[in-house]
Amino acid sequence: xxxxxxxxxxxxxxxxxxxxxxxxxxxxxxxxxxxxxxxxxxxxxxxxxxxxxxxxxxxxxxxxxxxxxxxxxxxxxxxxxxxxxxxxxxxxxxxxxxxxxxxxxxxxxxxxxxxxxxxxxxxxxxxxxxxxxxxxxxxxxxxxxxxxxxxxxxxxxxxxxxxxxxxxxxxxxxxxxxxxxxxxxxxxxxxxxxxxxxxxxxxxxxxxxxxxxxxxxxxxxxxxxxxxxxxxxxxxxxxxxxxxxxxxxxxxxxxxxxxxxxxxxxxxxxxxxx
Amino acid sequence: xxxxxxxxxxxxxxxxxxxxxxxxxxxxxxxxxxxxxxxxxxxxxxxxxxxxxxxxxxxxxxxxxxxxxxxxxxxxxxxxxxxxxxxxxxxxxxxxxxxxxxxxxxxxxxxxxxxxxxxxxxxxxxxxxxxxxxxxxxxxxxxxxxxxxxxxxxxxxxxxxxxxxxxxxxxxxxxxxxxxxxxxxxxxxxxxxxxxxxxxxxxxxxxxxxxxxxxxxxxxxxxxxxxxxxxxxxxxxxxxxxxxxxxxxxxxxxxxxxxxxxxxxxxxxxxxxxxxxxxxxxxxxxxxxxxxxxxxxxxxxxxxxxxxxxxxxxxxxxxxxxx
Numbered sequence: 001x002x003x004x005x006x007x008x009x010x011x012x013x014x015x016x017x018x019x020x021x022x023x024x025x026x027x028x029x030x031x032x033x034x035x036x037x038x039x040x041x042x043x044x045x046x047x048x049x050x051x052x053x054x055x056x057x058x059x060x061x062x063x064x065x066x067x068x069x070x071x072x073x074x075x076x077x078x079x080x081x082x083x084x085x086x087x088x089x090x091x092x093x094x095x096x097x098x099x100x101x102x103x104x105x106x107x108x109x110x111x112x113x114x115x116x117x118x119x120x121x122x123x124x125x126x127x128x129x130x131x132x133x134x135x136x137x138x139x140x141x142x143x144x145x146x147x148x149x150x151x152x153x154x155x156x157x158x159x160x161x162x163x164x165x166x167x168x169x170x171x172x173x174x175x176x177x178x179x180x181x182x183x184x185x186x187x188x189x190x191x192x193x194x195x196x197x198x199x200x201x202x203x204x205x206x207x208x209x210x211x212x213x214x215x216x217x218x219x220x221x222x223x224x225x226x227x228x229x230x231x232x233x234x235x236x237x238x239x240x241x242x243x244x245x246x247x248x249x250x251x252x253x254x255x256x257x258x259x260x261x262x263x264x265x266x267x268x269x270x271x272x273x274x
Numbered sequence: 275x276x277x278x279x280x281x282x283x284x285x286x287x288x289x290x291x292x293x294x295x296x297x298x299x300x301x302x303x304x305x306x307x308x309x310x311x312x313x314x315x316x317x318x319x320x321x322x323x324x325x326x327x328x329x330x331x332x333x334x335x336x337x338x339x340x341x342x343x344x345x346x347x348x349x350x351x352x353x354x355x356x357x358x359x360x361x362x363x364x365x366x367x368x369x370x371x372x373x374x375x376x377x378x379x380x381x382x383x384x385x386x387x388x389x390x391x392x393x394x395x396x397x398x399x400x401x402x403x404x405x406x407x408x409x410x411x412x413x414x415x416x417x418x419x420x421x422x423x424x425x426x427x428x429x430x431x432x433x434x435x436x437x438x439x440x441x442x443x444x445x446x447x448x449x450x451x452x453x454x455x456x457x458x459x460x461x462x463x464x465x466x467x468x469x470x471x472x473x474x475x476x477x478x479x480x481x482x483x484x485x486x487x488x489x490x491x492x493x494x495x496x497x498x499x500x501x502x503x504x505x506x507x508x509x510x511x512x513x514x515x516x517x518x519x520x521x522x523x524x525x526x527x528x529x530x531x532x533x534x535x536x537x538x539x540x541x542x543x544x545x546x547x548x549x550x551x552x553x554x555x556x557x558x559x560x561x562x563x564x565x566x567x568x569x570x571x572x573x574x575x576x577x578x579x580x581x582x583x584x585x586x587x588x589x590x591x592x593x594x595x596x597x
Binding site: 004005010013014016017018020021024025028029091092093095096097098099100101102107261264265266267269270 | 285287288323324327330331332333334352355356358359360362365366367368369371372376379380381382383384385386388
């Protein structure tokens with residue numbers, strides 16, 4: 001009988017193990033490049049063409065390219081984390097995850113890490129295509145700062161994804177519909193393709209409850225500094241995102257435990273029709 | 275220490291809002307010592323799976339308490355999960371794009387095994403169940419039997435102290451099922467391990483289990499060794515008479531203790547309601563019949579025990595709910 005490993009080591013083992021199928025899967029199914037990278041690129045290109053046809057400043061084309069890249073991460077958060085438990089349940093994996101000593105937070109972190117592998121390629125493809133084909137005037141010297149902002153934004157996003165996934169344990173397949181309905185409003189409120197202040201201060205503040213809003217606004221400021229009307233200085237936004245990440249992770253931890261218990265009480269982990 | 279102990283465990287399910295409650299378990303009291311191969315025998319919907327889910331920390335009882343290795347499944351489940359494992363028949367867990375070896379490694383990590391140790395165990399166990407040649411096959415290319423063997427290996431990787439097997443040979447062909455059964459016995463005897471097996475295959479329960487419980491409509495009807503249970507069903511005796519030609523069993527039916535006598539090809543099957551010590555009158559009667567070649571007393575089976583307890587055969591019982 002084996003002794004327990006240290007919690008951090010076991011957690012990291014779990015993260016790597018759960019990330020593995022996503023990384024390997026991406027390599028073994030080359031068709032994903034077409035579906036996950038090429039097709040989404042077309043929607044971004046279409047929006048750039050709209051701005052170009054209207055004669056908008058080049059910065060606006062840059063907003064679309066940045067938005068196209070970040071949208072990939074939001075989709076990953078929604079479909080590959082928050083809604084993933086339904087798929088895992090139908091395959092019988094969720095029972096095994098829960099009955100194992102691995103924590104659900106670590107398993108979700110593994111999903112996030114694995115998912116971000118293919119998502120990063122998609123985001124990089126969008127940025128590279130935008131920079132090369134549309135000659136977007138990104139401030140290349142700001143990339144290290146932008147990368148830091150991106151990582152913090154992703155941490156906050158995946159924290160939200162973990163919290164949302166706990167809803168699945170409580171509400172079963174109904175949660176999936178709820179999560180799906182968040183898609184389009186988030187694209188609007190987060191200012192994915194335009195400066196969020198254009199929505200008005202009230203809507204922009206409401207939108208900043210979504211970490212992507214602050215992250216996008218900060219990225220726009222450092223990569224496309226011509227935006228004269230940011231929501232907040234990007235440094236403040238980074239601080240808020242760090243606080244957001246901590247809060248989201250703590251909430252997710254509490255919520256996952258609570259929802260797991262609720263699911264065990266109601267029998268939702270074991271009844272497949274729920 | 276007991277491996278498993280339940281105290282008046284019950285479980286109610288409410289299917290959907292507004293629908294009536296379904297009782298899956300009621301007043302289940304079980305004590306299973308360490309080192310025992312224990313079986314739960316019952317038809318679909320009897321509550322076997324519900325009990326396994328409770329003991330494997332996936333479901334909470336609505337009444338009573340359950341303990342595995344002394345850990346309360348309700349409050350001490352985090353520690354308990356280090357010591358248990360489970361596998362279900364027809365399980366489709368994992369990721370089709372992974373190979374058998376990769377999938378097993380992934381699950382080993384959730385149980386905290388070091389990669390090197392895990393790889394060694396994976397290779398050893400694949401060898402034992404005869405799956406070594408498929409180690410680098412992707413999961414979606416596996417047959418049902420191969421997949422089930424892989425699931426069994428997955429459940430054994432962490433070397434659990436208590437292993438829950440929920441219909442582990444469901445859907446397997448005879449040869450694979452036999453391999454799985456023989457390995458389970460070998461694995462259990464090699465250490466201080468306990469297995470709780472649910473099955474509706476009488477022969478499987480008879481062959482594997484040290485003791486077993488018959489469960490029906492969520493209630494444990496009886497607990498004992500297979501021999502005990504068969505003995506308790508022994509107030510019915512079965513005989514088989516080999517006959518020549520079309521022998522008429524009618525005279526046997528009028529014999530006092532004979533419950534039924536039916537001709538089936540070249541055999542007459544007799545069931546008596548009470549033991550006729552030494553054959554006695556019945557043997558004399560059979561001997562007087564024309565064309566009798568042989569007269570054999572058949573050993574009672576678990577099926578007989580089950581019929582004695584429930585009044586019906588296992589296959590005749592309706593499913594009450596998804597158990």
